[in-house]
Each structure stands twice: as structure tokens, then as C-alpha cells.
Amino acid sequence: MKTRSxxxxxxxxxxxxxxxxxxxxxxxxxxxxxxxxxxxxxxKGVGEAIAQRIxxxxxxxxxxxxxxxxxxxxxxxxxLEANKHLISVTDE
Numbered sequence: 001m002k003t004r005s006x007x008x009x010x011x012x013x014x015x016x017x018x019x020x021x022x023x024x025x026x027x028x029x030x031x032x033x034x035x036x037x038x039x040x041x042x043x044k045g046v047g048e049a050i051a052q053r054i055x056x057x058x059x060x061x062x063x064x065x066x067x068x069x070x071x072x073x074x075x076x077x078x079x080l081e082a083n084k085h086l087i088s089v090t091d092e
Contacts, residue, residue, distance in 0.1 A: 028088075028091075029086055029087055029088040030042070030043065030086055030087050030088070031087075031088050031089065031090065031091055032054060032058065032063050032066070032069060032087050032088070032089060033058050033062050033063050033089055033090075034091070037051045037052060037055060038051075040054050040055070043079075043082075043083045043086060043087070044079070044082040044083055045075075045078070045079040045082060045083070046075075046079065046083075049074070050072065050074045050075060053072050053073055053074060053075075054069070054072050054075075057071065057072045062089075063089045064089065065089060066080070066084060066087050066088065066089055067080065068089075069087070
């Protein structure tokens with residue numbers, strides 16, 4: 001029985017990894033210039049407050065590169081690195 005539990009746990013871990021590494025609903029990358037607050041909140045380390053700051057920032061100055069996201073208060077290199085593979089500044 002313990003072996004079966006370990007297999008089930010391993011499968012669940014793999015499923016979670018795929019879930020968290022897959023962009024929002026399989027629709028490609030998150031365009032940080034157009035994404036909704038809810039979409040932005042799917043990024044690792046981005047809650048409601050930071051998502052709102054991203055929206056406010058882009059209204060004043062659209063993002064030219066994904067690295068520009070570190071100009072948003074509360075986002076640093078760690079959050080950029082964790083989400084780099086998920087975000088874009090254009091519709092791909």
C-alpha cells in the first residue's frame with residue numbers, strides 16, 4: 001500500500017508541475033501589456049496588489065521588453081526569473 005501511495009503522490013506532483021508551468025489556460029504567454037488582473041495574478045509571486053501596479057504602470061508606459069516589469073514596485077529579479085517563460089509584451 002505504501003508503494004501505491006508514493007506513486008499517487010508522484011503523479012500529483014507531476015500534474016501540479018505541469019499546471020504551474022503551463023501558461024494561462026494553454027493560450028500561450030501572458031501579454032503583460034494587455035492581460036487582465038486575474039491573468040496577471042496567475043504569475044508566481046504576483047497577487048492582487050502587484051497585478052494592479054502592473055496595470056497602472058502599463059497605462060502610463062507600455063512595456064517594451066519583459067525585463068521592464070522590474071520597474072513595477074514589488075517586482076524584482078526573482079519574480080521576473082520565475083515568470084520569464086510565461087510572459088511577453090506582444091501577442092504571440
